[in-house]
Amino acid sequence: MVKSSPSPVQATVAIAHVTFGEAIRDRILSNIFLFALLLLGVGLLASKLSFIRPERVMVDFGLSAIQVTCAMVAIFSGAGLLGREFERRTIHIALSRPISRLQFVFGKFLGLILVLGLNWILLSLVFLLLLWLSTGASVKILIAAGVLNSTLFLGLFLVFFQNILIASVAILFSTFSTTAVSVVLSIGCYLIGINVSQLRFISAKVQPGLASVFLRSATHVFPNLEYFNLGLRVTYGLPVGWQLPLLAISYSIIFTVMILLLSGFLIQWREV
Amino acid sequence: MLEVNRVDQCFRTGFWMRKTQVLHDVTLSIPKKSVFGFLGANGAGKTTLIHLIVGLKRQTRGWVKIAGYEAHTPQAKARVGYLPERPYFYEHLTGQEFLFYVGALSGMDHSQVQAKIPQIFSRVGLSNANRLELRRYSKGMLQRIGLAQAILHDPEFLVLDEPMSGLDPVGRKEIRDLLVQLASEGKTIFFSSHIIPDVEAICDQVAMIEKGRLIGCGPIGQFLAMGKVQTEIAFKGVSLSEVEKFTDFESIRQIPDGIRAMVSSQEAVSRALALLLRARAQILWVTPVRPSLESFFEKEVSHG
CATH class of the missing domain: 3.40.50.300 (P-loop containing nucleotide triphosphate hydrolases)
Structure with missing residues (x-):
């Protein structure tokens, strides 16, 4: 008789593997991917209509498209990740085995990260291909002209860490709500996260009172996704020091770990 | 366990x-x-x-x-x-x-x-x-x-x-x-x-x-022993009206081959068989019917 419990790594990897397999078959994921390709295609078209520096249009359009669609994948896949397990009762088999609910959450999260990583790599490759097509120049020329620069790659890299954070938030919501509610809450959280500086600005402008306190609190409680947006520095290829990416990556990792631990705690109370 | x-x-x-x-x-x-x-x-x-x-x-x-x-x-x-x-x-x-x-x-x-x-x-x-x-x-x-x-x-x-x-x-x-x-x-x-x-x-x-x-809750035999053991006797060659006079039969049902009747105790089985043989009935089968878990369950649920 096998009486041993699985090692944390073994169980997590097994759950991640199944989650990845399930998520990549999800129709919503392929629809978002097609939507992303469409947006990138529109970016290419827009760049062709521009007379001055068409590559900047492509970079701006392409990076925004990747940011938005990757966030959509993180939200739509993450929000249903645990809720679906409870609704379909597929979690029963896993939780009747000698694994903890926290391990299950980590496994699901790891599987989701693999999906996000694959989606991010594919979209980034398509983006770079379209960027190359929009200019019609060779890679060497693009590098020499500063179109392909370290800031651009850093911008793409930070999109991935932003996704990790968004996915963990979506998982957190899915520990205590249905898929639909988790999607709504995650989108709300995303919209607040990418507009933190505007919220700070508004909170400073409004009359001191409940609204001001609420807005200021929101900027502290919700994850600040502006750390992952290099904005015009990517468009103009301006150099970025090492401090900013280090801060963004650390922020993503710390916030994600905290949210996952909280998810692991909350899921203990959910009825199967 | x-x-x-x-x-x-x-x-x-x-x-x-x-x-x-x-x-x-x-x-x-x-x-x-x-x-x-x-x-x-x-x-x-x-x-x-x-x-x-x-x-x-x-x-x-x-x-x-x-x-x-x-x-x-x-x-x-x-x-x-x-x-x-x-x-x-x-x-x-x-x-x-x-x-x-x-x-x-x-x-x-x-x-x-x-x-x-x-x-x-x-x-x-x-x-x-x-x-x-x-x-x-x-x-x-x-x-x-x-x-x-x-x-x-x-x-x-x-x-x-x-x-x-x-x-x-x-x-x-x-x-x-x-x-x-x-x-x-x-x-x-x-x-x-x-x-x-x-x-x-x-x-x-x-x-x-x-x-x-x-x-x-308990051993299955315990539940089955709680029920009444009955015996089913099937026979032919005797009319239904004649059989209805036998007091030992708890239930009587006509079937194409003859008649099926239920008796509840061992003594009643002996008496019923003796009466049937005396009336020149032809015995088709004698089968003990043990109580089922289903009957116990139905009884408990209906009482509950």
Whole structure:
């Protein structure tokens, strides 16, 4: 008789593997991917209509498209990740085995990260291909002209860490709500996260009172996704020091770990 | 193997989170190597108790222990093989991939699962379906793969929630035979069922639950001994009006071959046979009818 419990790594990897397999078959994921390709295609078209520096249009359009669609994948896949397990009762088999609910959450999260990583790599490759097509120049020329620069790659890299954070938030919501509610809450959280500086600005402008306190609190409680947006520095290829990416990556990792631990705690109370 | 002691289970339901008690002071114990049948109507609390046993839920009061360990601990879970009531599995996985998944969750490495797959699939009658996606499985096949994952890690205690549901008569017989075989290998089996004859056929202990309360628990023989043993006598060559004069017959029914009558005591059987022979009746058969678990269950439920 096998009486041993699985090692944390073994169980997590097994759950991640199944989650990845399930998520990549999800129709919503392929629809978002097609939507992303469409947006990138529109970016290419827009760049062709521009007379001055068409590559900047492509970079701006392409990076925004990747940011938005990757966030959509993180939200739509993450929000249903645990809720679906409870609704379909597929979690029963896993939780009747000698694994903890926290391990299950980590496994699901790891599987989701693999999906996000694959989606991010594919979209980034398509983006770079379209960027190359929009200019019609060779890679060497693009590098020499500063179109392909370290800031651009850093911008793409930070999109991935932003996704990790968004996915963990979506998982957190899915520990205590249905898929639909988790999607709504995650989108709300995303919209607040990418507009933190505007919220700070508004909170400073409004009359001191409940609204001001609420807005200021929101900027502290919700994850600040502006750390992952290099904005015009990517468009103009301006150099970025090492401090900013280090801060963004650390922020993503710390916030994600905290949210996952909280998810692991909350899921203990959910009825199967 | 299993001890359930004074267990209550409550849920909070509805907008106002009203407390609903679904199990009331449930106590039972299952000795090692026994086959334990758990009977109850829909909504009686069978699945709730099973969820407590396999550690999916925590009881509000009391305790549930498996081999001395609290049911929600890894030590207890490692000893249990669980088949859910309606097996919900990841549809994109093949039968084989699914077993690799549950094997990993039970601490088995890839080679251990690989070595067991042919034997497990053949045991549950799915030899040709190991590479088929679970979405293509029929209900009966899902039940079988559910049983396969429950026995994969060779647990000493099997908890099966309605293992025979969704199976055709041949399938039911095969699963029944498999359970008997597993019991003979020394496994302790706890299974719930609506199908009372299945429980009667293979269990040596039973418990009955109604509205969250145990209404009976113990060796199956104890329940069967509580009922009245009757004898059925079938005969021909005597008219119905003549037979109706015999006071020992509790019920009389005409059949194409003759008449079937029920008598309740051994003395009444002797008297009835003597009277029939005197009336020159031809006896077709004399069969003792033992009380069934079903009749006991029906009686308890109607009294409850």
